[in-house]
Amino acid sequence: MRVSERQTVLVVDDDPSIVELMRDFLENDGFEVATAGEAEEALARFRQLRPQCVLLDIMMPGQNGFDVCRKIRAESDVPVLFLSARGDDVDKIRGLGLGGDDYIVKTASPGEIVARVKAVLRRYQPSRSPAPPMLNYGRLRLDLASRDVFVGDRPVSLTPKEYELLRLLCEHPRQVFTYEQLLDRFWEGVGDKHTVRVHIARLREKIEADPDSPQILTNVWGVGYRLEAEL
Amino acid sequence: MRVSERQTVLVVDDDPSIVELMRDFLENDGFEVATAGEAEEALARFRQLRPQCVLLDIMMPGQNGFDVCRKIRAESDVPVLFLSARGDDVDKIRGLGLGGDDYIVKTASPGEIVARVKAVLRRYQPSRSPAPPMLNYGRLRLDLASRDVFVGDRPVSLTPKEYELLRLLCEHPRQVFTYEQLLDRFWEGVGDKHTVRVHIARLREKIEADPDSPQILTNVWGVGYRLEAEL
DNA sequence: GAGGGTTCTTATGGAATCCGGAACGAACGG
DNA sequence: CCGTTCGTTCCGGATTCCATAAGAACCCTC
Numbered sequence: 381m382r383v384s385e386r387q388t389v390l391v392v393d394d395d396p397s398i399v400e401l402m403r404d405f406l407e408n409d410g411f412e413v414a415t416a417g418e419a420e421e422a423l424a425r426f427r428q429l430r431p432q433c434v435l436l437d438i439m440m441p442g443q444n445g446f447d448v449c450r451k452i453r454a455e456s457d458v459p460v461l462f463l464s465a466r467g468d469d470v471d472k473i474r475g476l477g478l479g480g481d482d483y484i485v486k487t488a489s490p491g492e493i494v495a496r497v498k499a500v501l502r503r504y505q506p507s508r509s510p511a512p513p514m515l516n517y518g519r520l521r522l523d524l525a526s527r528d529v530f531v532g533d534r535p536v537s538l539t540p541k542e543y544e545l546l547r548l549l550c551e552h553p554r555q556v557f558t559y560e561q562l563l564d565r566f567w568e569g570v571g572d573k574h575t576v577r578v579h580i581a582r583l584r585e586k587i588e589a590d591p592d593s594p595q596i597l598t599n600v601w602g603v604g605y606r607l608e609a610e611l
Numbered sequence: 612m613r614v615s616e617r618q619t620v621l622v623v624d625d626d627p628s629i630v631e632l633m634r635d636f637l638e639n640d641g642f643e644v645a646t647a648g649e650a651e652e653a654l655a656r657f658r659q660l661r662p663q664c665v666l667l668d669i670m671m672p673g674q675n676g677f678d679v680c681r682k683i684r685a686e687s688d689v690p691v692l693f694l695s696a697r698g699d700d701v702d703k704i705r706g707l708g709l710g711g712d713d714y715i716v717k718t719a720s721p722g723e724i725v726a727r728v729k730a731v732l733r734r735y736q737p738s739r740s741p742a743p744p745m746l747n748y749g750r751l752r753l754d755l756a757s758r759d760v761f762v763g764d765r766p767v768s769l770t771p772k773e774y775e776l777l778r779l780l781c782e783h784p785r786q787v788f789t790y791e792q793l794l795d796r797f798w799e800g801v802g803d804k805h806t807v808r809v810h811i812a813r814l815r816e817k818i819e820a821d822p823d824s825p826q827i828l829t830n831v832w833g834v835g836y837r838l839e840a841e842l
Numbered sequence: 843g844a845g846g847g848t849t850c851t852t853a854t855g856g857a858a859t860c861c862g863g864a865a866c867g868a869a870c871g872g
Numbered sequence: 873c874c875g876t877t878c879g880t881t882c883c884g885g886a887t888t889c890c891a892t893a894a895g896a897a898c899c900c901t902c
Contacts, residue, residue: 423840427785454840455840525783525785526785527787
């Protein structure tokens, strides 16, 4: 059904070596890993990707990890694990009741880190059916709550009809929708094929890398359109 | 008033078997469970017991779950979780503009149901601490206890409707609220878009640096409004 | 309840945005 | 090679948004 069923973990640390270390451990275990080096980037990535879990450095230049955690918490219940250099900070983290779900000492073994992530995911996994309001399809991402749409990491702005159209197609990738079906659904059955075509064209203009040879929204001759699966 | 230390959950469903199922799951996990079979009874029980959490069937004879939710919301901020038979209703609920905090599919596993309840309780009773009743959005700050609102360090005075509106948006940053959702929640479902628009306009007049190009309360064309998150 | 002030709703006009049909050339299939 | 289908551009009409203002409902005080 959906393309990437792999769980995404967002790792945030200003030290690239730590980031890469975590990436190695987690990717080896089959996780999709995204990274950020500072607070703003972290929030941007988070909103783009809606990862299943966040690993967050406490000490960072600019806003610290607590600020970021608070902002993430304002928008989501995603589990957040704090990264700390020493074990001393543990008490602070525990006490702060910031909604952090666990902490990891940076010197922990790969096995322990992965185990912590898995544990926290397991705990939250059951409640995955509130349907993470994120449709994720290759380079295409729709945030159903905020109605934000991203192609790669570039936000695109769609009109209501365009958005609804794209959303339907994203929810049923590779399924062909006939003109009739689309007209039924979005135009109360009245209207002609040309109308659909115009809207598809406008969508392609916005989301295709090369609108002249569409890779995402493809036409099925004489029938209708569908959303291609992406690499 | 001597009350049990255990958390009370009120389960409302017209199907007794569902009610008993939920009761089993929750009592096994140490919750106190109260039940009701229809809307009137639900409200009565609610006022009697003031439970920490409410599980509410959407489809019920007489008033539906949304009505009950609205009435509960009128007197309390208790977390409300909707029960739905199928996953299909998700779209309607997802906006959560109705004051529901989450939803549960009735076929969910015991573990999932309990986890969902705990998650929502944890969110609303942040570890029994005084829980700074303060929503903080960059320059925008809402003191939920005193209903004071500040922009930067300048206090602004809002009318009740303005305050409630702003509060809802602040509690769900970046989430788009449709006119319908807002009318449902603040105008008992009657009224038209113009009403919402005027109130938004007045809010902008008070909290935006430049009301002519809003940075905080933004419009989503043909859909509704949302609160932009800070950088 | 009567007056005065505040808050809420509805109405209006103008600006911005979106929609959908028409037209025409290109692409496709037989 | 011909008929159909597809893609694109363009433009009038419709919808939506916002500001303003005036009428209605509400709340307080006396």
